Amino acid sequence: MNNMNCDPDNRILTSSPTSTTSGSLSQEVDHLLPTSLAAEELQLALNKEATEEELLKAINRCKDLVLESDQCSVERKWLVRHLIELRLRLQECQEAMNDPQHPRNKSSGVSKRTIRGHHLNLQPLLRSTASRYCDHCTGAIWSVVQAWYECEDCGYSCHHKCLAFIIRECAHVVASERGSYELDICPEIGLSGQKYLCAECKTPMSINREWSETRRCDYNGLYYCSACHWGSSAIVPARVIHNWDLTPQPVSQASLQQLRVTARRPLINLEKLNPKLFTFVHELNLVRRLRQELMGMRKYLLVCRKATEDHLLWKHVDIPHLIDTSDMYSLQDLVDTNSGELPSKLHTLVDVFSKHIKVECEICRGRGHICEICSNDEILYPFDATAYICNECNVVLHKHCFSRKDICPKCSRIKFRQEQVVTENGNDVAEE
Incomplete structure (x- = not known):
């Protein structure tokens, strides 16, 4: 996890090698199967139904081809990558033999799981250029060969083998129950307040002056280990509200997912x-x-x-x-x-x-208004910037007309009529 950086969308990416003049050309053809190995592809194909014996044969054959190929050649790069995929597929096959609930077993029927509020959906085995990592073990997810799940609510991703060890609550559930953001800027309680344990996985955190894995989340002020805090950054609501500071700050993975889930929810009352x-x-x-x-x-x-x-x-x-x-x-x-x-x-x-x-x-x-003070032909609407709405009778007037007269004509008429009614009632009582 030390060789990772973050893109503008806070997605974790692996660091890319330095580019050279010939590097761009090799990257364009690197992902393609060399023509000299087209015949071998039929024997080394990653067949979903391949048995353990077939995979072992393919691994041995791939090892021989690696040794026969030229160093730093396109063929060797492809073969090494293919060897890694074959070994991961063999590992998945062995896990499926020991676990009847493994997605590779047709009778398992486990395309969806609900764990700690996560609605996890089994993802298809597809080739993808995007880097993805397990939110539990931080290991890379090889979407070509490994069975993995993704939460449809918060985007939490994990290997099938990590399902039983999920600790983090779904960010969607946490955000819905809380209903608001943390409004204090980095409310730190200190490592002693956490008993020197990671705020999420409760792993003991060593304190070393020269080197330490302890990382602080700027959103909630808690300390995390490197497995729960990947060095991702996000805009912190409290800093925006109090200081109008939109500089991304380092946050834990749990806080990052909560901020992503609530990014478009109207939770901030600035007034x-x-x-x-x-x-x-x-x-x-x-x-x-x-x-x-x-x-x-x-x-x-x-x-x-x-x-x-x-x-x-x-x-x-x-x-x-x-x-x-x-x-x-x-x-x-x-x-x-x-x-x-x-x-x-x-x-x-x-x-x-x-x-x-x-x-x-x-x-x-036709639902417009005419200013009663200046009697201008201009039609006024309550939403106009030049309009003034009386708080008492809701009449619409020009702002400059009302500020000059400082009295609402409709309110004056209403008050005059009320006084007339009171006077007439008083005269009637006196006559009786």
């Missing part, structure tokens, strides 16, 4: 957690204003027959919570806000919905 952030981050304040406009437009579109028939909301809105509320954000929303992608998307939605309400649809256009 409640850190309202001052809108003052310092211009893009965030812009997103809030655009979302408030979209919420007002949504009320028009929900009662519009034409918009319902054209499925206007379904066609253009792929993230429902963006127009349902202006307070709740997902972690991905904040990342997209920082990159400028979310403001651009919201601007497009505002333009589409505004065009329908103000230009294309007569029904929506």
